Amino acid sequence: MPPDGRLTVRFWGTRGSIPVAMTSAEVRRKLIAALLHASGRRLDTPEKAAAFLERDLDFAVSHTFGGNSSCVEIATGHRDYVLCDLGSGARVFGNDALATRGPSGQTFHAFMSHLHWDHIMGFPFFMPAYTAGNRIRIYGCHADLEEAFRGQHAAPSFPVDFSRLPATIEFVRLEPERDYEIAGLRVRPKAQHHSGDSYGYRFQANDKVVVYSTDAEHKQDDLAEIKAFAEFFRDADLVIFDSQYSLAEATSIKEDWGHSSNVVGLELCQMAHAKRLCLYHHEPVSDDERIAALLAETRRLEEITRGDRRVEILAAYDGMEIAL
Amino acid sequence: MDLTPKRYADTVVLFPVGRIDHATSEGFKTALAPHMARCAEGLDRIILDFAGVEYISSVGLRVLMLASKQAKTQRGSLGVAALQPAVREIFDISRFTMVLDVFPSVREGLASFSRRALAAFDAA
Numbered sequence: 361m362p363p364d365g366r367l368t369v370r371f372w373g374t375r376g377s378i379p380v381a382m383t384s385a386e387v388r389r390k391l392i393a394a395l396l397h398a399s400g401r402r403l404d405t406p407e408k409a410a411a412f413l414e415r416d417l418d419f420a421v422s423h424t425f426g427g428n429s430s431c432v433e434i435a436t437g438h439r440d441y442v443l444c445d446l447g448s449g450a451r452v453f454g455n456d457a458l459a460t461r462g463p464s465g466q467t468f469h470a471f472m473s474h475l476h477w478d479h480i481m482g483f484p485f486f487m488p489a490y491t492a493g494n495r496i497r498i499y500g501c502h503a504d505l506e507e508a509f510r511g512q513h514a515a516p517s518f519p520v521d522f523s524r525l526p527a528t529i530e531f532v533r534l535e536p537e538r539d540y541e542i543a544g545l546r547v548r549p550k551a552q553h554h555s556g557d558s559y560g561y562r563f564q565a566n567d568k569v570v571v572y573s574t575d576a577e578h579k580q581d582d583l584a585e586i587k588a589f590a591e592f593f594r595d596a597d598l599v600i601f602d603s604q605y606s607l608a609e610a611t612s613i614k615e616d617w618g619h620s621s622n623v624v625g626l627e628l629c630q631m632a633h634a635k636r637l638c639l640y641h642h643e644p645v646s647d648d649e650r651i652a653a654l655l656a657e658t659r660r661l662e663e664i665t666r667g668d669r670r671v672e673i674l675a676a677y678d679g680m681e682i683a684l
Numbered sequence: 685m686d687l688t689p690k691r692y693a694d695t696v697v698l699f700p701v702g703r704i705d706h707a708t709s710e711g712f713k714t715a716l717a718p719h720m721a722r723c724a725e726g727l728d729r730i731i732l733d734f735a736g737v738e739y740i741s742s743v744g745l746r747v748l749m750l751a752s753k754q755a756k757t758q759r760g761s762l763g764v765a766a767l768q769p770a771v772r773e774i775f776d777i778s779r780f781t782m783v784l785d786v787f788p789s790v791r792e793g794l795a796s797f798s799r800r801a802l803a804a805f806d807a808a
Contacts, residue, residue: 580743583706607742607778611749623742623778657777664770665739 367568367684368435369598372456373428373449374676376575376604376619376641377478380427386647393421420648426678428452429478430574430641432600436565438544440467444561444572444600446498449678450482457488464493469543472500473574474558475508483509484518492526499532499542501549501559506531534559550592552576554618562592568684569595571634574602574641577610577618578628586628593632597684600676601625603639603654622658629671636672637662638682651675685711689719692808695729695801696722697790701736704744713747720751724758729801731793735766745780752784761785765793 373379394417403409413422431449434442441457443450450470457466468488473479488494498509509531513522522529534540536551536559546564551557553576560573571593579585593599604619622639629637639658642651655675662671674682685708687698696719704712722728732748740748748764755762763785767775775781787793794802 580741580746581709586706586743607745608749608780608783611742611746612753612783621742621778623745623774627742660773661777664773 366437367563367565367570367597369570369600369682369684370433370435370453371431371449371640371676371678371680372433372453373431373445373447373482374425374640374642374678374680375427375429375447375478375644376602377429377644379429379448379478379481380644382424382427390421390648393417397421418652420652423677424648425642425651425675427644428678429481430473431482432572432676434545434563434570436544440469440543442543442545442563443468443470445473445479445574446470446481446483446486447479448482448485451485451487452678454482454486454488458491463488463491467495467543468497470496470498471547471549471561471572472498472502472505473552473560473572474554474556475500475502475504476556476575477512479575480508480512484513484520489525489527489529494527496527496529497532498529499534499547501534501536501551502557503533505533548592550589553579558618560592562596568597570684571596571599573599575618576602576620577616578620578624580611580624586631589628590631593628593634596629596632596634596636598636598638598682599625599629599632599634600638600640601628602641603658604641604643622654623661626658626662626665626671626673630665630667630669633669634671636674636682639673639675642676685715687715687719692794692802692804693798693800694727695731695794695798697731697733697794699733699736703739703741704737704747705739705741706743709741709743709747712744713750716747716751720754720762723751723755723760723762725760727760729761729797730755730763731787731790731797732762732764733766733790734764734771735768735790737771738768740771740774742778745774745778748780748784761797763787763793763797765790 428449429447430445432444510522548562549559558575563570603622607621607623765787
């Protein structure tokens with residue numbers, strides 16, 4: 361831990377199910393909106409233009425939530441890297457890690473929620489795996505953890521077989537509901553409802569708690585389960601939560617598809633007295649305006665249902681950084 | 685939970701009151717069940733008058749979703765009417781307005797479901 365005991369959470373991939381990319385039509389729409397908003401202003405320096413983007417434009421116009429699939433970094437000040445999931449965002453993270461600390465001599469700890477493709481697909485493009493001297497420890501509760509990673513490297517899916525990766529790669533099987541001390545963090549996995557099961561992780565370092573809970577469906581009428589999750593989220597500084605569907609979808613046509621909603625995420629955080637809820641695993645069909653609207657609606661829901669404590673609502677985007 | 689049913693011809697209006705959350709949803713579900721059993725083609729139409737509901741959580745909304753599914757299976761009609769502004773916002777945010785029949789008032793719900801029921805309501 362750094363001396364001040366802070367944790368930093370960095371989002372490298374925030375999209376659910378499959379990576380998405382903005383189309384040229386969407387870029388054009390943003391540019392038109394920005395230029396119209398800028399008309400009549402004198403934005404003749406990069407500083408003025410940047411200030412205008414930050415101050416005067418909506419996030420959905422000046423930025424994008426991004427399209428890489430799940431990958432979140434938890435930086436503790438410990439020398440080793442800690443990641444949650446290795447979706448396509450892991451490619452971007454890996455390149456950044458190489459650029460920042462050099463190609464070799466690093467240790468990476470990756471905690472896997474589950475082994476669906478969108479959560480492992482970044483690994484074949486994770487450059488630290490291609491350099492001897494790096495150590496990669498992949499943790500999870502699934503029996504077929506190693507098999508899933510080896511399988512996606514095998515022909516005909518990928519040209520480089522797993523056995524040819526020069527880094528030292530280890531698979532570590534964890535048990536749910538047990539505490540582990542790893543890379544300066546206390547880590548506790550918890551089983552979640554998802555096809556083939558998924559696992560959430562509660563990370564604690566000193567007095568800071570981050571919960572990573574994605575690809576999880578919550579049955580609202582199972583009070584014991586709701587209470588167990590509220591306990592898992594208890595007093596968390598940040599809960600990263602799968603809010604891919606609306607509540608109506610999650611309880612009707614997409615029931616048992618293994619995902620949750622902003623409404624259930626907020627209720628659990630309110631029960632748990634969590635400080636921040638971060639909407640995550642965004643629906644691939646949603647464009648930036650739709651995710652921004654989801655964020656605004658969830659903030660409004662928090663306002664009208666608030667008890668004696670406020671929950672800060674955030675929506676994850678690729679590149680977002682939260683200092684706790 | 686007492687739903688104080690009122691019949692208008694072929695339509696029954698139910699009046700839940702207070703908060704529908706983890707503490708009360710089971711009682712709401714139990715109270716609703718006998719009415720939903722009759723919410724079928726040729727039997728009763730049901731309107732839930734939500735004017736007295738201050739808050740509904742996801743578990744309460746799930747009860748409504750299950751009731752709606754039951755009504756559809758039985759070819760019945762179920763509607764929710766007269767939502768308080770905050771409850772209306774919860775319906776909007778959870779997208780329940782897209783999957784349930786929601787009416788601004790009980791009268792408008794009755795008008796949509798049954799002429800006979802509307803006439804009985806206006807005469808009452």
